[in-house]
Amino acid sequence: MQNRDEDKWLFDWTDSEDPQELKGLSSVQPDEETGPDDKAWHRMKKRTFEKLGYPERENDLQASEPLMQENRRSRRRVVGKWLAAVSAAAVICMLLISISPDVQAQLKKALQFIPGFGYVQQKDDSAQPVFVLQKPVEFQGEYDTVTIDGLVIRSTGGEIALSGDDLSDKTDDSIILSTAHGEYEFKRGSASWGSGGPWEAGYYYQGQIPITALSQVKLRFGNSVVPLDLEEAQSAENMISFGPSDTQNGIRITGVVTRLDGQRVKVNLLTQLPQLQIVDSFSKEPITGEQKLEVTDSNGKMYEVLKDIGFVKPRDILFDDSTGGAEHYTLTIPYIRVEDMGVQHEKVTLPVPQQGSQNIHVTSALDGFPVDFTQVERVNERTVRVSVDVHFDAAQSKTLQSYRLFDQDGFGISHTSKINEQTRALEFEWLDVEPGQKEITFYMGEPQIVIKGPWILRDLH
Amino acid sequence: MDTEEQVLVDALRNHRTMALERLMDQFGNSVYGLVSRILAGTGRVEDTEECVSDVFVTAWRRIDQFDSTRGTLKTWLLVLAKYIALDVRRKLLRQPGTVEIDASESSGENIEEAVLSKEASMEMRNMVNALTEPDRTIFYKRYFYYESVEQIAKALGITNKAVENRLYRIRKEFKEKLQERGTGIKHAK
Numbered sequence: 297m298q299n300r301d302e303d304k305w306l307f308d309w310t311d312s313e314d315p316q317e318l319k320g321l322s323s324v325q326p327d328e329e330t331g332p333d334d335k336a337w338h339r340m341k342k343r344t345f346e347k348l349g350y351p352e353r354e355n356d357l358q359a360s361e362p363l364m365q366e367n368r369r370s371r372r373r374v375v376g377k378w379l380a381a382v383s384a385a386a387v388i389c390m391l392l393i394s395i396s397p398d399v400q401a402q403l404k405k406a407l408q409f410i411p412g413f414g415y416v417q418q419k420d421d422s423a424q425p426v427f428v429l430q431k432p433v434e435f436q437g438e439y440d441t442v443t444i445d446g447l448v449i450r451s452t453g454g455e456i457a458l459s460g461d462d463l464s465d466k467t468d469d470s471i472i473l474s475t476a477h478g479e480y481e482f483k484r485g486s487a488s489w490g491s492g493g494p495w496e497a498g499y500y501y502q503g504q505i506p507i508t509a510l511s512q513v514k515l516r517f518g519n520s521v522v523p524l525d526l527e528e529a530q531s532a533e534n535m536i537s538f539g540p541s542d543t544q545n546g547i548r549i550t551g552v553v554t555r556l557d558g559q560r561v562k563v564n565l566l567t568q569l570p571q572l573q574i575v576d577s578f579s580k581e582p583i584t585g586e587q588k589l590e591v592t593d594s595n596g597k598m599y600e601v602l603k604d605i606g607f608v609k610p611r612d613i614l615f616d617d618s619t620g621g622a623e624h625y626t627l628t629i630p631y632i633r634v635e636d637m638g639v640q641h642e643k644v645t646l647p648v649p650q651q652g653s654q655n656i657h658v659t660s661a662l663d664g665f666p667v668d669f670t671q672v673e674r675v676n677e678r679t680v681r682v683s684v685d686v687h688f689d690a691a692q693s694k695t696l697q698s699y700r701l702f703d704q705d706g707f708g709i710s711h712t713s714k715i716n717e718q719t720r721a722l723e724f725e726w727l728d729v730e731p732g733q734k735e736i737t738f739y740m741g742e743p744q745i746v747i748k749g750p751w752i753l754r755d756l757h
Numbered sequence: 758m759d760t761e762e763q764v765l766v767d768a769l770r771n772h773r774t775m776a777l778e779r780l781m782d783q784f785g786n787s788v789y790g791l792v793s794r795i796l797a798g799t800g801r802v803e804d805t806e807e808c809v810s811d812v813f814v815t816a817w818r819r820i821d822q823f824d825s826t827r828g829t830l831k832t833w834l835l836v837l838a839k840y841i842a843l844d845v846r847r848k849l850l851r852q853p854g855t856v857e858i859d860a861s862e863s864s865g866e867n868i869e870e871a872v873l874s875k876e877a878s879m880e881m882r883n884m885v886n887a888l889t890e891p892d893r894t895i896f897y898k899r900y901f902y903y904e905s906v907e908q909i910a911k912a913l914g915i916t917n918k919a920v921e922n923r924l925y926r927i928r929k930e931f932k933e934k935l936q937e938r939g940t941g942i943k944h945a946k
Contacts, residue, residue: 331786
């Protein structure tokens, strides 16, 4: 039984305290609430827009289903949390290795591979070299194992990537890097986690960390102090110098091998794509049909690629070599899937039958790929099912598999879709409508394009 | 700040009403939950709804004050919600016939008001900032976000008793340290 008198002075104190003074508050979130019903949200939205002088929003608000949208968005967010984290990292990666002509010219100067973060950057021109942690280091946190996935120190600052399996270890807002010259506080810039399970956090430091002739540093995380050996980042004149490469349909993939502790081998897959394009799958899971990427050695032995646990990391290929380490491996990638966030959104307007289904022949195109809408079926007064043909053909060098839906302001529309079980191409979409609505308009964007390989990376070692 | 949040903040700063609706869809339930917990026992459902509406109106007007380097958009919104709700609660409690249920339950006719000196408050801040996990999360969930012991236990996957025990130990430790340093809680009848 709680002592409410004891509670009250603490409530009063926190109520009067400046939140900025409370360490770690920003990383603690109240639980997601169920919330009131649709009618209540309608009232609150209407009132809010009235106060701001936007009474004309009323019609739009009546046409919305806030709670349903939130619930569905929330589910998508949970499922997509890992994807979002990976996508953000991938975007950064792609920005770093963009191949615009200017950047291409700069790339010729020199590149550096940043292990742990799995990207390539243009070599820093400053006198101070870039130092990195060559492979992950594990240590015992308070509750479970914590992994230092990556650490990079540049002339202008540094980044540290941590992960773990027990959320209770994800504690500190900052971690301290000790060098021979002093201590540097890295602030937490990002964190992702599942319910009580795996977590990832990124820390950054802005400012100079003198690291000439640096060989060992110490990282202080909670009660743990972990000694780390840093090495100068690997440099090369071009991507192919980092590891075996193959080019198919204009896309080069390069593999960089890191032998981790024990039997584990990691291959980082690097690509060079225009800005805003990311590879969201290298066939670690089948993209279409049943074909997945394969790892074999010179004796033809096949290795099982480990599935991602918790966070989806499409560019990291991990497998165990229990034979003690083959001399080299071959990685075969049958397909990749590229998501293009830079494509212009295409407006589509479809008729909505009042009941039953209506065959239609509405043709559109996204990024040059034809998209046909063939039928609209009124499932109920608030939902329609749209049949769509994206003309997916896995035999083609490039083929559209799916896309995302947006509203006129560029915000994603929450909806349900169904893909073909064999090809995994989009077939049906369920969209919200209002009773009596005669047309529906949406925008297609961010096409997911399957590109045919195979890319064969030989002599990975 | 992730890309999705950046897009939303930019849209709010450009005064796109669609973005405000999106903000309400995305964070509305969390804001509503916090506001309703703070106003529990002091007002009607209509007061809670009005307060939630005020939170989003204020967010719309003050979005330029949001600084992503200090925390997420959600945290900023919840802090805003908390202080607007506390203001509303103060106003509601001043109205005749309104009684704060927690206060009346807690001490009946012998209401004590516990206050902390400025020095003790600073000491408190140091102690809270020195809390380790999971005590820190439990403390903020309980005293900053007004979550019930049951809600906290469910969120952290531990028993109600475990949460109560940790809260008890935190309170005991804080109180003892304040008394040790001569900055104890003053009880004014």
